[in-house]
Each structure stands twice: as C-alpha cells, then as structure tokens.
Amino acid sequence: MAIRDFQERMAHLSDEVGHGKLVGRVECDQVYAKYQHERTDLKHPNGGTHHYLSGPLFENVHKYMSDLAASVVVSVGSELPYQMERTMEDLAWKAQKRAPIEWGDLANSMHPSVTSRGQVIYDRPPYQRRLSSEELREKHRWRP
Numbered sequence: 001m002a003i004r005d006f007q008e009r010m011a012h013l014s015d016e017v018g019h020g021k022l023v024g025r026v027e028c029d030q031v032y033a034k035y036q037h038e039r040t041d042l043k044h045p046n047g048g049t050h051h052y053l054s055g056p057l058f059e060n061v062h063k064y065m066s067d068l069a070a071s072v073v074v075s076v077g078s079e080l081p082y083q084m085e086r087t088m089e090d091l092a093w094k095a096q097k098r099a100p101i102e103w104g105d106l107a108n109s110m111h112p113s114v115t116s117r118g119q120v121i122y123d124r125p126p127y128q129r130r131l132s133s134e135e136l137r138e139k140h141r142w143r144p
Helices: 002-017 033-038 054-072 080-098 133-141
Strands: 022-028 110-116 119-123
Touching (some): 022 080, 054 080, 080 119
Antiparallel strands (some): 022 110, 110 119
C-alpha cells in the first residue's frame, strides 16, 4: 500500500510540475535597447547604466535559482510556474531601475513573459509600447 501511495503521489507531483521547458524572459522593447545595453562607453547624465538587464540577472541568479528550486515541491503540489512569473517580474523591475534615463521610454519598456511547453502562461505587456521611427526622431529633436 505504501509503495502505491508513493507512486501515485510521485505521478501527481510530476503532473503538477509538468514536462518540457519552462522559459522566463524579460525583453526591453525599444529599437535602441541593445545599443544602450551593450555600449559601455555611453554617458548617462540623467541616470541609469549599461548592462541594465544582464547586470541584475547575474547579481541575482543564485537567489532566483534558489527560489525556483524551492517552489518545485510545496505542500499544495508545485508553484514553479508562478515562481517563474514572480522572478521575471522582479528582474524586469530591477532592470527598469537601472535602465538609462532620458525620457523614461527604455525603462518602461520591460516586457516579462513565461512559456511552459511552448505555450504562453504569463505575458505582461510593457508599460511603454515600442516607439516608431517618427516618434524617436521627434524626441531626438527635443534633446538638449
């Protein structure tokens, strides 16, 4: 009887945790985001810095992995997908705080999402939509 209970519980846990890839992403949805992220020689007189997304990721990777691992098996089954959502939101918030500031468009363009088995299970749109070429040109004209 105990073996059967164990096998049933393991099968239930396997169903809860799921199979396949669980992928979390944070994208910065502006055409110039990669340029601002990678260029270490750029000056940011209004605040912010380069590597605004990878910096927080590398600084928090151990905490993120620990939190994800702790969520795999909990009293109610598994909270792994929900923990991945919280992790991506935290990373987006930290990246937002570090993004170079000029108009605020870059910082507000963080877009966290999570997919499980190729299906989107979480997708918070960025607070700032991607600016068009015309909008970018207009903002450039107003720069001091």
